[in-house]
Amino acid sequence: MFNEFLRVWSDSPGVSLSIWLAILVVALYLGRDQGHKVLEASGRTVFRTMRIWGFTLARLEQRLSLRNREILLAEGAKAAEKAIEREFTRVNTLVERDLSQYPSLHREIAETIEKIEADYQKSAETAPLPPAWGEVVETISALPTNGDATMNKILQNIKEAVEESHEETLKAYKKASSEKHALLAAMQPDWRKMDNKLQVVNEKITGLDERTKAIDSQIATYENIRKGTDAAVSSLGSSALTQFFIAGLVLVVAALGGLINFQLIALPMSEMVGGTSYIGVMKTSDIAALVIILIEIAMGLFLLESLRITHLFPMIGSMDDKMRRRMMVITLTILTILATIEASLAYMRDLLALDREALRQSLTSVGAGGAVDAQFRWIPSVGQMIMGFILPFALAFIAIPLESFIHSLRTVLGALVIGALRVLRVLVRMVGGAVLHISRVLVHFYDLLIMVPLSIERLIVHRTRPSERQTDAKSLEEPGVPEEIEASSEVKKPAARKARSTSKRKIPVLDDELSSDALQSQ
Amino acid sequence: MKWLKQTGFAAAVSILVASMMLAGCGEPRPTSKAVYLLLDTSGTYTQELNKAQAIMNYLLATLNSDDSIAIARIDSGSFSEKDIIAKTTFDMRPSTANDQKRLFKHKIDAFVANLKQGSANTDITGGVLQAVEYVNETHAGEKYVLIFSDLEEDLPKGHIRDFPIKLEGIEVVALNVTKLRSDNIDPRDYQHRLESWQERVQQGGGSWRVVNDLERLDNLIVAR
Known part of the structure; x- marks a missing residue:
């Protein structure tokens, strides 16, 4: 062609x-x-x-x-509101716990002050001063005796009487002074007591002050968020991304824990539901093991939800306290029962493995049964049982990273879609x-x-x-030239x-x- | 936000379930197996029975719950249930299946130990017919008939066995096909013997295999 x-x-x-x-x-x-x-x-x-x-x-x-x-x-904003609310709750608790005792503290301080004041009053009372008889004694001493024995004796008697009186007065004065000192010494523990009380008050006030500063900081963050500043958006975005990766990492760890748990109970499950029946391409025993693990996770979710640690189900969160407590008890009981079942299944797995090993050895004629060293055989058995009991409770806590993951997922997905666009x-x-x-x-x-x-x-x-x-060239330089x-x-x-x-x-x-x-x- | 939370929760749980299901979804669903082992107890072949025990041990180690196994002897008239030494279908519970295996092994060991004299004739076809009947009754997904014999058929007078056998869906494996004294004189006899059996099996719709080296039993039955 x-x-x-x-x-x-x-x-x-x-x-x-x-x-x-x-x-x-x-x-x-x-x-x-x-x-x-x-x-x-x-x-x-x-x-x-x-x-x-x-x-x-x-x-x-x-x-x-x-x-x-x-x-x-x-x-x-929601998170900041919650944080502020929590801070206020803490302040409220602090005030209720500490400052509710303030009247009694005040009374104690007032009583101490009154006591100190009374003691002070007492110590202020002055003892009678010795009369000014010194001059009289000196005058009497200076009188001429003239050798008159009677006169001398009289004077001597007067002098002695005056001196005796003076000594008594001095003794009374000293006694009064020592009593004052005793009173002042007795005031010392009261001062210390009052000082301690004031220190307690100071500490409480300082604690409140710190809380107030924390609230100020939270309020400042909240204000930034309300204003919608770029710094706040950037900070929140970065926080969401960090949360996403951390929660994702923890979820991966939890998934691995779930797989280990699955391997622990899948084999013994075949003793319960049989090892030959299938649903689709999966063994029924595997599905049963999977269902047990998923029920454990669900129970863990409900437990943490009823404890108000997570907020994935608003219905549970809004239940009244009595109902919530009941739910808490029920989920914890179910979780414990499932954990016990898992522990027993793990033990059965060990027994099955032993039995299989014994059969294999008898078939290969390596040993006539019981060839497995039984000395430390209990260690893996106990280990498996403990793992079987602990893992369900560990898996129950998956709800916390799950909630963080879901919350941060929206932001991360949004950022990814924006990038793709x-x-x-x-x-x-x-x-x-x-x-x-x-x-x-x-x-x-x-x-x-x-x-x-x-x-x-x-x-x-x-x-x-x-x-x-030339004309064409000129016309081309002018605006509004036809497209052709x-x-x-x-x-x-x-x-x-x-x-x-x-x-x-x-x-x-x-x-x-x-x-x-x-x-x-x- | 509520729908997002719920969707996210559902997605996360789905990922967890999917990751766990992946552990069991790697392989297609296995089918049950039925194995019928025919032991030649004629003449000098009885001396080979210790090898048959090794095959039995291999089978017991390979087969699992819901699989069936039967061991029968080939004697002068093998088309009979009386020739079945032991037969069982393993229970769905692994521990019970292990007990069944122990009992099965005990029966075969006792048979081998008590066998003093071989049969006068060798009715392999009758044994195969009995085997086909058994494996078909099990409705297993994979059916095997293992013939532990030199494949030299020696029928008693009057026995009719020269008719086609229906072996559709059955894999026939000849094990430890020893050479006879006459084969040494003319090796073509051995070849003809094998070829005639192969032709007979394939004409019946079955597949044919020969495994003489018992060290290579690994691929005899594909383990799960």
């Missing part, structure tokens, strides 16, 4: 091919304007479509980002730009194919109408592109048609 096609014009394929080429070039030359239009219109259409897509994706990304921010702030937007824009560029290259390639007739045309035009060429002329102009395009590129664009600007298309698409 192709050979026949080649020999239409001549028997020589070369000549025939040349004729075909010439026909093609002529046809392309004649349909140049239409060909250019097709290429340019196609390129521009794809470019515009891609721009609309890019614009739509940008809007979607923006909307999603806004929504994520709102959710993040709402969750952050951003990448998609860039790709769409790149594809649009590339198609437009390819269409332009194809236009030039088209001209390259028909360069011979084009050159001839240019030569003829150059010779016949040089003045028109602009496309055919080789000189104008770089200049115009340069002019466009100098203007800074922050927001993607759509022309009227694009804007209307975008609005319609919304």
Whole structure:
């Protein structure tokens, strides 16, 4: 067919091919304007479509980002409110516990002060001072005796009486002083007691002060969240991401623990439900083991929920305390029963393994039964039983990381979707730009194919109408040039592109048609 | 937010369940097996019975709950239930299955120990017919008939065995096919013997295999 096609014009394929080429070039030359239009219109259409897509994706990304921010702030505000509420509860507890005793403390302090005051009053009472008899004694001593024995005796008696009286007075004074000192000494423990009481008060006040500072800090965070500051959003986002990874890690660990638990009870389960029945492709015994583990996890969830540690089920959280306590007891009982069953299953697994080993040895004639060393055989048995009992309780705590994971999942998923949208937007824009560029290259390639007739045309035009060429060049520099002329102009395009590129664009600007298309698409 | 919390919870539990199910979903669901082992007790072949015990031990170690096993002897007229030495279908509970295996082993050991004299004739076809009947009755997914014999059939006068046997879905394995004195003179006899049995089995719709090296029993039955 192709050979026949080649020999239409001549028997020589070369000549025939040349004729075909010439026909093609002529046809392309004649349909140049239409060909250019097709290429340019196609390129521009794809470019515009891609721009609309890019614009739509940008809007979607923006909307999603806004929504994520709102959710993040709402969750952050909720968490901050809870934290503040908790701080206030602590302050309340502190006040109720410590400051409720303040009246008695105040009374004790007042009593101590009264006692000190009374003692002080007592110590302030002055003992009678010795009368000023010194001068009298001196005067009597200085009296001339004149050798009169009677006189001397009288004077001597007076002197002795005065001195005796003076000593008694001094003794009374000393006694009174020592009593004052005793009173003052008795005041010392009261001072210390009061000091201790005041220290206690000080400590309590300091504790309250610290709580107040913590509340201030929480309130500041809450204010930032309410204001929706970028710092708060960034902090919350970072916190959510950290929570996501930590909770994810703990969940992986829990899943591994679940698998170990599964392996521990799957074999002995075949003793209960049989080892040959299947549901789908899974053994019924495996499914039974899985169900037990899942029930344990569910019981753990309910237990932590009724303890109000997690808040996955609002219905449980809103139950009255009596019902909640009942639920707590029931779930804990079921969990304990299941843990006991698991411990016994783990022990049975060990027995089965021993039995199998004994049979295997008897079949291979390695030993006549009981070849397994029984000396330390109890250690793995006990270990398996303990593991069987502990693992259900450990799995029960999966609810805590699960809740964190679910809470942070929304933020992380939102961030991932935003990232994906951003990448998609860039790709769409790149594809649009590339198609437009390819269409332009194809236009030039088209001209390259028909360069011979084009050159001839240019030569003829150059010779016949040089003045028109100048006019065309001038008209191209003016604004509002028709699109066809602009496309055919080789000189104008770089200049115009340069002019466009100098203007800074922050927001993607759509022309009227694009804007209307975008609005319609919304 | 509530729906998100619930969806997230459901997703997390699903992931946990899926990860656990993956532990058991790696392989397709296995089917039960039925194995019928025919022991040639004719003439000098009785001396080979200790090897048959090794095969039995291998089978007992390989088979599990819900599998069936029977061991029968080949004598002058083997198409009879009386020739079945021991047969059992293992219980679904592993511990009971282990007890059944012990009992089975005990029976075979006692048979081998008490066997003093071999049978005068060798009715292999009758034994195979009995085996086919047994394995078909078990409705097992995989059916095996193991023939522990030199495959030299020596029928008593009047016994008719030259008719096709229906062996669809049954894998027939000839074990320890020893060479006879006459085979040493003309090895083609041995080849012809094997080929005739192969042809007979394949014409009956079964598959045929020969395992002479008992050290290579690993692939005799695909273990679960």
